[in-house]
Every structure is written in C-alpha cells, then in structure tokens.
Amino acid sequence: MSIMDVKEIFSIEESDLSFKKLVDEAPLEIASTLKDKSVVILPSHGHDDAYYAGTLDTLDFLNENGIDTDVYASDEEYKELGLHGAEIWLGTFIIQSIVVPIFCSVVSAYIYDKLKAKDDDDIALRFMVENKKGKTTAVEFRGKVENLDKALDAIKSFSDED
C-alpha cells in the first residue's frame, strides 16, 4: 500500500442528532420546509456552512426519484467546497428510517449510473438514520466503491430494526 492510498474507514456509532433537533436549531427561513423532509443533506468536512461540490446535483437526483430531500442551508448561506482529487465526496445525510430502502437504491443508482463510478474509485459519505423511537445511528464510509455495500447494508439493517 502506497502512502498516498487512503486507508478504508468504516464506522458505526450512535449520534445525538435528530430531525427535531435540526429543525429546532435551523434558521427561521428553512425550519418550516425542513420539518417534513425524508432526507436532509448536512454541511460536511468540518465546515458548518459548506457542502461538497455536486451536492445540488445529488439533491435534484434524490428529489427527482421520489425522495423528499433538502439541504440544511438557506439559499443565501449555501456554499460549496471543491476538494482534492477525483474522490467522490457524497456528503452527510440524515435519513428518516422509513425511506431507507428506497434511499439506498436511489443513492446506488446515483453513484453507479449518474456519476458512473467504477469499483476502484474512492468514495466518502456519512449516513445518519433516525428510527421511529428517535434514536440516530451514524455510518461513516471512506474507501473503494466496490466496498460501499457494507455501508448500505448497515443502514438497511437499522431500518429493519424498527
């Protein structure tokens, strides 16, 4: 393994973030629109106001495929990050458990069909699933696209737990 190769990260942990908490702390102009969303895309990479390049394409794709999604930023505040290399930085998503199965299939279609990702491409993402009892579990994955299934299988298993 070369020093330039990225070591795979795959972690599952509990989180105290919830849809309610997000809506309560959201700027007034977006709080009401976020309330009923199935998926919310959160700022990423240690920034509290910036999203990965292509986030709006991801947002459109999810909405066009029946998943009611929004970003956690007002139109005025929204900024994008362009980052190093051809790695696919998908972003951080908080997901209502009821849409997890369809979310997984739409995100797969986005990665493979729209972004035309190959097995050897690097990808980074963080999925947070809130179940019906308000408990949130976060899955973080950074590694090769060919190993992405373990992250998708993990979040599917949380939705099965309901």
Next chain:
Amino acid sequence: MQLRALAMKIELITLGDTNKPEVNKIIELLKAEKEKAVQNGDEVKANNCWRELQTFELSVLFIQAFQNIKSKNYRDAWNELEQCEIIYSFISNNSSEEYLCNPRLAFITDKIAKWQSLYPYCLFCSPGFKVGYYSCSICDHKIRPRSRCAHKKGKVYNGELCLHVAHDLEMLEISMVTKPVQKYSVMHDDSTLDFTLLDRLSSFLEHAFEEWDLNWTTMKFPVERFKSVKNKDKCPCKSEKLFEVCCMEKEEVEIPHLDFMLSKPLSADSESITFPYENG
C-alpha cells in the same frame, strides 16, 4: 443531415489533413448553419451542428495528441488527451446511442484511457476551494438550492452547452493526490521519468487511427537480471516493499508485463521483449 454526410466524407487522419482547406470550410459551414438554426428557433438542428463541431474538434485534438506522443512532447499530448476526454463526455451526454456507435468516436474513447494508462504520471496537485455561488452560463441565473433555471448543467440548448460558472472563490489549500480532477496538474518533471511504453507503442503506429490494443500481465525473469536494483530500492514486482525484504532472495522475480497487439504484422526483431532494468 446533409452537413454530417459531407463532414464524414472528409478524411481526417493525419495532422496534415486537419489543415486542409476543405476541413476549415466544413467547420465554417457548420458554424453558419448553427447560427442560422439558432435564429430560426430550430433547436434540434442547432444542437446537431454543435455535436458535429465537437466531434470534429475531438478528432483534431486526438490527432494532435498522437503526433505529440510521436514527437516526444508527452506533456502536451497528456493535456490534449484530457481535453479529448472532456469533449467526449459532453458529446456523450448530448447524443443518442446510435451517434456514439460511430466507429471513430468509439475508437477515440477506447484509446484515450489506454494511452493515458501508459504514462508514468502518478502525482498531481489539486486545489481545495470554497465556491460562493454558481451561475448558469446560458441565462446567468444564480443557482441556489431552491432556485434553478430551466437549463441542466452539461446539456446543450440551442447549440450552446450549459455549464455552471463559479463565483466568489475562496482558496483553501493545495493537496497532492493520485487521482486528480484536473489531469493537467501533473507534479512531475518529465525529464526524470521513463516514457518507454509511449515511445515503443508510437514507434509502431503510422497514424492516430491505426488499430492497437494492450494487455497487462506479468512475466518472470531470473533474479540475476536485476543487478542494477539496489537492496533498498523498491521491489521490481511493485509490491511497494524493499527489494531486500521482497524478491531479492528468490530465483525469479515476477514483474508487470505489457503486450502490445497491433493490426499489422511486424518484423521478427520488433517482437522482442524490452527488459526495463539496466544490464539485465
């Protein structure tokens, strides 16, 4: 489309062909036709003209890249291959399957990645930045999460490609990466690199559109042939380990091997194997 039929009749194979007056004439005709179609509101025709112009440009760039490889201007060729890749992605995003089956387009897209795979480049710089906002290159609309225009990025409208223009850029950092977004950002000094693979293949080819293929395998050689490799050098088997802890004590070393397959017979001496280590 009549213009397409005309365009396809032109033989565009060598750099000389690209400078022929009839090539320029076709390009000017296509541009004029596109302009006329835009004025008449004939979007289909305008987009067809755009596609033909892009396909022409792609062919010319690919020929230039090939000539630059042959002339050992490797970096120029690398940049032109990247441009070919970008133009092809725009054509592909705005064309039918049938159009993309055009043998020339299929040839170019197949060969771009194969030529690139023969380069020794492995380290690139890549900027990290924050973008304030994007605007649509066609209508100037400010793109926001809840406010879009009717144009989709990467699609052609009335013969014009829609791109998103970044504004209020804030530079954050420069990183070293192995897979860059911009392939032109090579960090190497070409004079220190080995371009044998490009040289060897291009020496067999007469022009950019001669058929060829390649096949990566491995081949074993007696360890005595690796005398020029020092104990502390990386192992020739590409394990990333030191030679002394990897294959130095073995009888044979298995190293990457590349076969070039050509569409024409070669003389017997051309089919020899090039061993990549000195005094081997």
